[in-house]
Amino acid sequence: MKKILIFAIFIFLISGCVLVPEIPSTPFPPTQTLGGSTPPPTATIKHTETPVEQLIPTNAPIPTFTTVPTIEPSFTNTPQVIETPFPFESQSVTPAYIKNFGHPSEGCDWMGVAGQVFDENMTPLLNSVVLIYGKINGKIFENMGVTGVPEADIYGPGGYEIKISDQVFASKDLLAIQIFDLNGIPISEVVFFETFADCGKNLIIINFQHKD
Numbered sequence: 001m002k003k004i005l006i007f008a009i010f011i012f013l014i015s016g017c018v019l020v021p022e023i024p025s026t027p028f029p030p031t032q033t034l035g036g037s038t039p040p041p042t043a044t045i046k047h048t049e050t051p052v053e054q055l056i057p058t059n060a061p062i063p064t065f066t067t068v069p070t071i072e073p074s075f076t077n078t079p080q081v082i083e084t085p086f087p088f089e090s091q092s093v094t095p096a097y098i099k100n101f102g103h104p105s106e107g108c109d110w111m112g113v114a115g116q117v118f119d120e121n122m123t124p125l126l127n128s129v130v131l132i133y134g135k136i137n138g139k140i141f142e143n144m145g146v147t148g149v150p151e152a153d154i155y156g157p158g159g160y161e162i163k164i165s166d167q168v169f170a171s172k173d174l175l176a177i178q179i180f181d182l183n184g185i186p187i188s189e190v191v192f193f194e195t196f197a198d199c200g201k202n203l204i205i206i207n208f209q210h211k212d
Contacts, residue, residue, distance in 0.1 A: 088117065088179055088188040088208045095193045097201035102154050102161065108199040112163040113206055114155045117147050117179060120210040124148070124158025127182055132162050134175035141175070155205075170197040179208050 094115065103110045113132055117125040126148030133142040145152070145162040152159035164175065172194045179188035188208055195204070 086186065086188050087210055089211055090188070090191045091207040091209055094206045096205040097196060097198075098203050098205065099200045100203040102203065106166075108168055108202065109166050110163065111165040111168050111195065111202040111204075112161060113177060113193075113204045114152060114159060114161040115205050115207040116156050116159050118158075118207070118209040120212075122209065124156065126158050128160075128187070129180040129182065129184075130160045130162060130177065131180060132164060132175060132177050136165060136169070136171070136174070164195075168197045168199060168202045169195060171195045177206055 100106070100110050100112070102112075102114065117128045117130075119125045124147070128147040129144055130147065131142070131144045133140075135141060141164065143162050143164065145160040147160045148158045149160065152161040155161065173192045175195065176190045176192045178186055178190050180186050191206065193204060193206065196202075
């Protein structure tokens with residue numbers, strides 16, 4: 001009995017001296033590399049790109065630009081004298097504004113232009129077309145006459161007459177007169193004239209003459 005007790009105590013002492021292996025703090029040992037331990041992993045931030053709306057459709061044509069060459073103006077010290085191609089010009093004493101004597105019964109209810117055209121010898125020129133055009137009260141106006149018609153003899157040989165209104169009115173540079181030949185080719189410059197709301201100035205005399 002005494003031997004059994006001693007053996008049991010011996011077994012108890014031996015069991016108390018058994019070393020219990022240390023449990024590691026991490027379940028997996030660190031991985032070894034050629035350069036040493038692998039550094040701890042770093043956090044990776046993922047960027048989510050928001051698609052940008054396409055303002056130009058993919059099938060839109062790509063514009064091309066063409067460079068326009070710049071032309072430098074050239075200057076000369078010599079004045080350029082260009083003669084007018086028109087052989088006739090208005091007389092310096094016209095336009096002249098007088099009372100309508102060709103249609104006395106109409107009085108102020110008439111306004112028109114009359115006159116003569118003279119050649120280089122100051123002889124009245126027949127069969128010249130006289131055109132008056134412009135605007136009256138914002139509306140386009142155009143009327144013509146011919147020199148040498150019998151109705152205009154009251155203004156002198158080879159005279160012309162063109163009515164422009166059945167009442168007097170004032171205007172400035174809204175009406176113009178020009179002379180043409182029978183082929184429709186202009187033979188004088190364009191002459192602008194005024195009108196007046198005056199019964200004593202409702203006949204406008206405009207003469208033309210050949211240039212010297």
